[in-house]
Amino acid sequence: MIERKVPMNGAEQRVYIPLTDIYETGDLYSLKMEMPGIKKENLDIVIHENELRITAKRGSHEEKENVKYSEYSDRDYYRVFKIGYDVDRNRVDANLDKGVLTLKLYKSEEVKPKKISINQAN
């Protein structure tokens, strides 16, 4: 987790930027993002124009006065990725497991690698 200030709703807010691994295959882009402490109902994944925006509300889990020592804070998560028009807006899979969000962004049919068959002329 990296802590950073980002502009949000006109004000600056401190958030965690989730650490992310991304790989690409012929069919899709796969993202793995570390967002510990997030339940799926608090997670918001939006694709708007050429941006993929991930927001997650953390909320506090413990009574403040009971916390005696802490090496982390209950910040929200926020990260934006630029995506190209090769991503099919209607085919995105999301899965949240053990605090890791996996997103699969499928490429649209037009940009997938195609094998071209050669017609044999007689």
Place this chain on the structure above:
Amino acid sequence: MYTYNLFDDMVKLRNVFDDFFTERRDHEGNTEFPPIRITEEDESITISAVMPGISAEDIDIQLVDNSLFIRGEKKEDYENHPYIRRERFFGGFKKSIKLPFRVNSGEIKADLSEGILKIRLTKSEEAKPKKIQIS
């Protein structure tokens, strides 16, 4: 109209320093992985450790005297494809936490959900708050 104020520049400079010290990875610098939190209730204490992507079978928790040891391994989940970005880290980890008081070793509960490990320890009888009657 804009009037130059020396203090504006000083505040800006202070923000540069503040950001430098807060914008770092949590596991760098003064804390070891995993980052933890200790909360105390009347009869128990709870230790939370942030460890996304780790399975329960890869974590080993031990109580020795009044120290708690968390050991484990975060296993790589790389796929055999070209990566565009690799920010997550993997590998073994080990952390020891000195408990502020003795705990009842028979009553320890650990639970792992949403990538956060919570270990609940019950205080030993001597460490529990006692009401003293005035005679």
